[in-house]
Amino acid sequence: MHLIFGGAYQGKLDYAKERYRLEERDIFFCRAGKEGEGCPSGPEIDFNKKAVVRLEEFVLCCVRSGVEAKEYLKEHREEWEESVVLCTDISAGIVPYEREMRDWREMVGRTLTYLGKEAKEVTRVFCGLPQKIK
């Protein structure tokens, strides 16, 4: 698994598309939906796709469903062995006022710490430039 993280709008997907020659059909886009709307994609990921994008949205979905994202990923450990996983880094701002956003921020942190440990390769994208972390 290759974990690619970075701040919002930094070019994570452009980098992954170029590096792995991904087409739209190769990508699973996680969607959390708006507050109170539930989770259009459910707290489920289709690991048959080569790339999982916006993992933070999956995590938000988990927060809303009372599921620990890391545990879900552990259960499906073998399915994402060869995946490319993209996640927005939301760890470096002010502690959010809303409870749900705080829970989200912390769960993303726990999830990425786990994935960072399991990953064969970790890349941070900053202003469109890839930075090899692992």
Added chain:
Amino acid sequence: MFGVDSTDIACIINSRDGTIEKNKPGGTVNIFISGGCKNGKSYYAQRLAKEQAAENTPLYYIATMEPADEEDQARILRHRQERDGWGFTTLEKSVAIESLEADFSGSFLLDSVTALLSNEMFRKDGTVDRGAYLRVAGELERLADKSGTIVFVSDYICSDAMKYDELTELYRKGLAWIDRALAKKCDTVIEVSYGNIQLLKGEISI
């Protein structure tokens, strides 16, 4: 400035191979610097601009902040005093950067891209220019083309856990757009993290 001096620059890392590379002063180079707030970006940018300036060519500081109140006036005055003795000529330009008048063989420091986009997007007359980021990105790319050395300072504001209102989100997206355009355009890209210099692209001399 923020009370940082050269000894506070803890380390210089070349992210590609871990080495420190030297660059000759006086060569023309475009540099993009970003990082979190109050990390020492401005001070380091001033040092770089001065270091890169060729002898007998002007050294300019492009000040983009538009003072809104007395607090801003005081901040600007303090920054000006801090730059005293560095040899910068200050050019006030809070909007329409393309109309800047200067000797373009000189060395420039533009601080900051963040304020410039804010001024261009949220206009004085109360209107919002939603496409400002596209215009500003183009103007700054052309400024990089026609100037000698230029150092751009921006702010990294893309890693917080907030769902913002639509206009704030558009501003963030716009700033990231400009940052990516400048990171692509510039020879050297640096992230300053609490006085630590991380080289993401190119070479630096100090």
